[in-house]
Amino acid sequence: MKISVNKLFSAVASVMLLTGGLSASAQTRHTFSLGDADFLLDGKPMQMISGEMHCARVPREYWRDRMKMAKAMGLNTIGTYVFWNAHEAVKGQFDFTGNNDIAAFVKMAQEEGLWVVLRPSPYACAEWEFGGYPWWLLKDSTLKVRSTDPKFLAAYTNYINHLAKQLVPLQVTHGGNILMVQIENEYGSYSDDKNYLDINRKIFRDAGFDGVLFTCDGADQMPKGYLPGYLPTVNGLEDPVKVKELINKYHGGKGPYYVAEWYPGWFDNWGGRHAAVPADQAAQTLDKILSAGISINMYMFHGGTTRGFMNGANMNAKDPYAPQVSSYDYDAPLDEAGNATEKYYKFREIIIKHLPTGQKLPNVPAKKPTMAISNIKLSASADVFNNLPKPTVSVKPLSFEDLDQAYGFVLYRTQVKSNGLLKLKDLRDYAIVYVNGKQITTLDRRLKQDSVLLTDVPANATLDILVENNGRINYGPYLADNRHGITQSVTLNNSELLNWKMYRLPFNSLARNTYQAKPFTNAHPGLYKGSFTLNKVADTYLDMRQFGKGFVFLNGHNLGKYWQIGPQQTLYVPAGWLKKGQNEVVVFDELKTGHRNLQALDHSILDQKM
The missing domain is CATH 2.60.120.260 (Galactose-binding domain-like)
Structure with missing residues (x-):
């Protein structure tokens, strides 16, 4: 019997879809909907095995590498927040270029055979400065974020409308790979205004987000945070029976069932200990959830690094103010530099058990090389009080x-x-x-x-x-x-x-400072500049244990903050930010003075309190 080329292609595509992976043809139109128990991709059950990763925390030149690592572990979907303050740092000026090119990130995921669950709620949390809200909202001391304040809603709507131009065409309803869009994030932890939630829905719908919308909340917060008529998803709940009971309760007695944030690791605060969740324990939990047919998004699959001054902080009535460190390693399956951990391999073994018969995963890419750099001379300094x-x-x-x-x-x-x-x-x-x-x-x-x-x-x-x-x-x-x-x-x-x-x-740039070769002796905040020459490049980690508190610029990149209290004692430098030949480094230290040397290690130190 003869089979037409078109029919043959359709048959191959259908086999690929049964795996939950993205069709080989980016032009193939798919449907995505909510069944009573499952997500339905082209009318067939799909179990999302997703991992969270944020384009702003990973150098653009490594996005594809991290996505290939995701595929090799067995993920079929990437979950990602979108940070308003990264895209509109100045009111009315939008940036969707470079590391902020969220559309390119989503398209790249499609090229790598990955679906995307988009989380562009203007509030993200995510241990990110102000939870993703732009600082300039606070210039008006009467404006109240996350409310029906008309001034807030006007700024919010304007942002979503600009974001929509980037992302609406990439929804599955338009031939893209964005399956679902989150309209608010853990709102039940903050308030319970259903009118506000519905305004969120309307803003997204009016902007053109016409696919599946959802909310996510912790188990105890879902009654306040869900929007009737739209899919509620749960964060942090690991008991499959309770996951199904909870979603049934607030979704008309049916699913589908999605743990929108499952935590195989956790973030770090300055002065605390580095988070650690045992790999065996996390793998057993993953097996239990997947065996129940529940879809999952592991937060994080790959955390990366919170660069510049974008770390957030927690505070509540019981616990004091607690700022987060720059490393977003998160004890995740991929470490801060994108290398597979023990947890990665154990998760891969679990996911292989749940793959359709005959499907195989790609080989795991090799670990990235690292290097140490000794005796970087800090040959010039600038007393900030004199500049x-x-x-x-x-x-x-x-x-x-x-x-x-x-x-x-x-x-x-x-x-x-x-x-x-x-x-x-x-x-x-x-x-x-x-x-x-x-x-x-x-x-x-x-x-x-x-x-x-x-x-x-x-x-x-x-x-x-x-x-x-x-x-x-x-x-x-x-x-x-x-x-x-x-x-x-x-x-x-x-x-x-x-x-x-x-x-x-503000230290947006260090260009205006005047340096001198002779070190200053006052106990003032200072900038320490040096250069070093490399004949090869590889990932490395600046060792900040001899410094007090501050940040580091390397070749124009703000690497993030360090603080002697730990637990983070190194700053990750990706190979792509180093140059063969001369490199420039500037260290700002507000507590210690007289620095003349800096070194880099071939490994991170993320769990050392001084």
Whole structure:
């Protein structure tokens, strides 16, 4: 019997679809819908085995590598947040280029045979600065995020409309690979306004997101966070019976069943321990969930790194302010550098058990080479106090937002005439206090420190307070209270200090600083610059154990923050950010001085408290 080429292609495509993988032809139109118990891809049951990965946390040149690692572990889907503040860092100016090219990320996943579950809710959490909201929303102190405030909704709608131009054409309903779109994220942890949730739905629908919409919440929060009529999914629940019971309860007695965030690892806070979930334990849980026919998104499959000043922080009524580290290793199946871990291989073994008969996984790509770099000379330094910009003058201290500054540092300066108790009301988040250039103390919001007793203060002394944004809160009830810097007042013996000069130090660029070969000796924040030459490149890890607290720029890339308290003691440098030939590094340290050397290791140190 003769078979036409078209019929033969259709038969091959159908076999591929039964595996839950993406058809070999990017042009093939598919359908995706909700069955009573399963997701239905082209009318056939599909179990999503998904892993979370964020394009903003992985260098663009490594997106495809990480996706190939996902396929080799057995994933058929990538889950991904979209961070509003990455795409609209300045109000009205949208960036969908480079590492922010979310459309290219989604298309690349399609090329690699992966579906996508898109999570573009303007609130993401994700241990990301302000949960993904742009800082400039806080410039209006009356605006309330995550509410029906018309000013918030106008900004939110404008952003989604711009995002839609990038992503609507990539939905499965338009021939793309985006299966579902999340309209809010763990809203039940914050409030229970169903009208607000429905406004979210309408914003997405009006923008052109015409496929399956869903919400996700923790098990106890789902009653407040789900939107009737739309798929509720659960985070963190590992008992298959309870997963099905819960979703049945809030979805008309039916599924499909999806654990939108299953945690095979966890994030780290400064001053804490590195998270660790035993690989065997996590693999057993994965087997149990897949055996029950439940779809799953592991958060994270690959965390990567939170670069620059984009780390968030947690805080609630019981627990103090806790900023997160720059490494987003997460004890995930792929480590921070994209290498397979023990957990990866154990998960792969489990997933192989659940593959359709005859389907095989690709071989696991080889581990990436690493290198150490010894004795990087820091040959020039700059005293930040000698490189201050023109100040803003105000009777009372201004917040970062009132100074039109997003992240980084602000130096607050005034005069004092006497000894006494210096108190900063609502310090956000970390301050170093100086009198006549001499460091007196540090004040740390984590430790609820906001005051110091000043003694031996000479007449008309200069008081300097260097304040750092350690990361705006990304989760919990204080999300809407996120203005930074000195947000209220400074008092000395209960008398308010006035007449401030404020020096903005956002460190978007380091170009304006003047360096000298002779190291400065004052205990001031400083920049330390050096260069080194390489005849080959490979992944490496800057060893920051001899430094105090700050950040590092390498070849123009802000690698993220370090802090001597740990647990993270290294900064991951991807090979693609190094050059054969000369490389430049600049270290900012606000606590220690006199640095002359830096080294890089061939391994990370993520669990060492000093």
